[in-house]
Amino acid sequence: MSLEEVKEKVVEIRREIHKHPELSYKEFKTSKLIADVLTSLGIEVETGVGLPTAVVGRLKGKKVGKTVALRADMDALPVKEETSLPFKSEVEGVMHACGHDTHVAMLLGAAMILSREDIQGEVRFLFQPAEEDGGMGGAKPMIEAGAIDGVDYVFGIHISGSYPAGVFATRKGPFMALPDSFKIEIHGRGGHGSAPQETVDPIFVAVQIVNQLYGVYRRVDPVQPFVISVTSIHSGTADNVIPDNAVMEGTIRTLDETTRRRALDYLRKVVDHVCEAHGATCEVHMMEDPYPVTINDPGTTEEVMKILSKISTVIETPPIMGAEDFSRFLERSKGTYFFLGTRNEKKGCVYPNHSSKFCVDEDVLMLGVRAHAELAKHFTRT
Template sequence: MANIKEVSKKYEGQILEFFKDLHMHPELSFKEFRTTQKIKDLLISLGIEIIDMGIETGVVGLLKGKYDGPTVALRADIDALPILEETDVEYKSTVDGVMHACGHDTHTTSLIGAALILSEIRDELHGNVKFIFQPAEEKNAGAKMLVEAGVMDDVDAIFGLHNHPDVPAGKMGVKLGGLMAAVDTIWIDVYGKGGHGGIPQKTIDPIVATSGVIQGIQTIVSRNISPIDSVVVSIGTIEGGTANNVICEHVHMSGTVRTFSKETREKMPEILSQKVEDIARGYGATGKVTYRFDLPAVINERDMYDLACQSVRDVYGDEGIFDPTPTTGGEDFSIFTEKKPGFFYWLGSGNPEKGCVNQWHSPKFKADTDCLMVGANVLAQTAVNYMLKCTK
């Protein structure tokens, strides 16, 4: 089998220019029309078949190897965020108020690099590669849409990556077990009895009850869930009241619940509802929880972890592997791995010397472009190694 790292050298300049162009022209979820066309044009030029999934944005391409074998999917997300860029890079966003603040341009470019590499060695491939350029990850919608359209029906395994500024550029974060948390959405309503702000004894104040609810749900961890487990309950919005001298009737909140354990995740609606109802009742108010399961956790299983470690070693040796700390941030890559086995890497994009230290969704976020070839090479090597594993 060809040496992936050697094959990729000729594409370094092309890959960097592709990245800069993407970064300068970011597009929001489900509006990635220019990005979609740019990806399509390049894949077609490589002789990669474009699969019609019935979607307006996003691209799915199929590269057929010379020999029979599994179909390996490689996935990248392509959308940007409604954030005004505040970096000093010369390829800064040209779209006012929109930037690649989560580094999806590094993911897309890494997958483009893998397509360039694998298309050159297609006559050595024992199987096929499906390239999934997914729209609308930031809305938690793109993966669900593609799965419903059947993108995983003929896939044997799927691999993906997400840049991380806490992982040094030049390395890949390879984690066994939970990497990113399940993320679910909650809405909490507290109902009271409105009235005059100067006559509170004639009311049931839902704002006071809400303050107790917010404090109380933070005791779920350690009092209802083991402190060794991982649960984060965050309230992101609070709406209630119309005037400073009026006690309102109703307070509405929204937030998220983040977990790693499937068992804990399944328990949370009941635990949260009981806690909210009981606390609200203590103030004479009524509490109600609406709970929506959104994204499962990203969990890397042992067999895929071993394959991932070997793939990084094959290109960069043991020193290319970084053992990262999991995050309770979410990723809809988990929607794909509900259907088929897979693995999710963290692509090292951090470099303090270049100012690549800010976290995702910051207006000052930037990735060290040295990560691009690492991502391309590891994705390509992983696809090859999975094929070889299946043909032994």
Template sequence: MGNEEIYRSLRASAGAIESELIALRRKLHSYPELSFEEERTSDAVAEWLSGLGLDVMRRGVGGHGIVAELAGSRPGPRIALRADMDALPIQEESGLPYASQVPGVMHACGHDAHTAMLCGAARLLAERRERLSGSIRLLFQSAEEINAGAKAMIGQGALEGVDEIYGLHNLPTLPAGQAGTRFGALMGSVDQFEVTVTGRGGHGALPEQCVDPVVAASAIVMALQTAISRELSPFSPAVVTVGSVHGGAAYNVIPERVELAGTVRTFSPDVQEKMPDRLLRLINRTAEAYRCEAELRYIRHVPVLVNRDDCVRHAEAAIDAVLGRENRIEAPPVLAGEDFSVYLQRVPGCFIWLGSGPENGAEQAYGLHHPRYMLNEDCLADGAALLAAIAMSRLDDEVPGKGIE
């Protein structure tokens, strides 16, 4: 069987199980689970993988994470494929017949679809294991939404012996049937900061007797914007966003303190490294100017997601064969984060976008994390075939370019 036939057979086989993938995805969508609570989802994945004859490692692998190994017929490298499983604390408003049955919890980012895709890829690969020189490690990860699952999986050995890793994320603003790749940095780093501004409270009619932390906090919010606009090159993309401001409980009372919280995103490891000191200086000196005190708590979450060039080329070859070259775009960089970046710090790999929006592009597509987000389920077979094709391109002796550099 030649190279083209291999990929055609994968896409045809994915189409043959599309109804099963849709049923699995809808089952997961109806009963979403928050980060590190994915027990029911994990049970469904384990049942699917066990039905393929795979040994499944779970319970204690990154929370409710699952690791399964699919060995080929001959020795060779180990390729990891990863899907995330957790949902978000969002009340679903899609109106779908299989909408979330759990109040306040929704698969608004499509992790249910990612899980179904990797289950589908596992079946496609299990049916072709005699062609593989090496093995495939299937990683079903908890807690991507809180940037904790990848670290937990790695801490418990999920990457040991892995040569390369690949993953994808659906994108509702890209039509189903298309995919996007990018060399280098694809997604931003994610850090979190919290600031307490303390003054001296009192009556709103007597500000001279008080030290007003509201005014100081307002000045800090504005000063933080200069960390980007006045201290970084315009060619070093970064953003500082204050997303939460809490202080006071009455209209005529100056409070004792104000709490701020926000996020820092960058495309540069060097910029990310220096941001805590930059923010600390701006916060402290601004607070001092208003006679207040400030405390900064800076929490590092995940690094910049950087794809390796040769792994991008392998992913692109699989996309071109499965979906067609005309359906592959160059993905623009985004400052949203993904903890897949933590895997890429340790082993080479590639992360891609998979279209999950209306195919004609004319309909309004609600974005990720929106309560009316909906996924075009035509992407499920595409994702399963693509993940399987990427793995086979690295492990099948008859596929040109096979082998780990």
């Protein structure tokens, strides 16, 4: 298969997956497509690795070498697609708005190339479900099922609308944030909207909590990257009824454990004090075991940047306050996570990831294919 044929196949696969997106833990058609392609290439395939839709491919060379894992996530988002692409989503309310369709296609393209190479060691292809879940995610159960046992290096690529098309972006050390999701339940005492003095208004309490929470920026180190956002408040049913309860949700993003602890402590104190002051009772629920900080191994990343620079432009980017469960793989093996830009004004690819209008400049896909393949060949030899 020539490089041009690989490119055509990668685009074809990407478009097929884009038309049939599947949400976290439900990637059954995508999983079957992946397994079928890997099998056709003569690559050893194991399905159901930790989760029913997880797929691991193993390509073993005849010579002794290191084991390198390459990862692609495969789940879509609950977003209604608003593009005019001829291969737009055929599933109502579900869209590959984060580029995971391209991640699968690029990694399969690399498998096509590497399966023809006389490689050393082992290349392990990790096709991971449920990255968008934000809770357990797909990496953790795959790790627990042995998916990266014996792996020396692990690498992952994420397509991004934040960087120009064809540009690789990464950094050494802490790269992406730890996401602490919170839910606050406020229990007041409802009544008639005309007589608030007879009630404990949970909406009023919620507003006070929001205002006080954003004061956390006065309590954390200003040079440390930090984000807190209250993203939803739900309460009430009618214009003349003060409700009994309100529920708030949001996220805290940090790269530093000291900053994280201060923010979490401040959140709980604010909620307790505001609720006590206004006669309400409150409960704070934090997501258990959130994704860790994504930390790129400095030495490995320096080598990665040199290799990528032979393929396209490479930039060292500031930390990103998004989160990734690829971080769990990096806790077990040395490695690097990096972005591949897809922003191209001439092609209308100007929308950010998770937008209903997100689109990808497909000309960059072979750069991702080459990156996977070159990293695998280099690090299996080291």
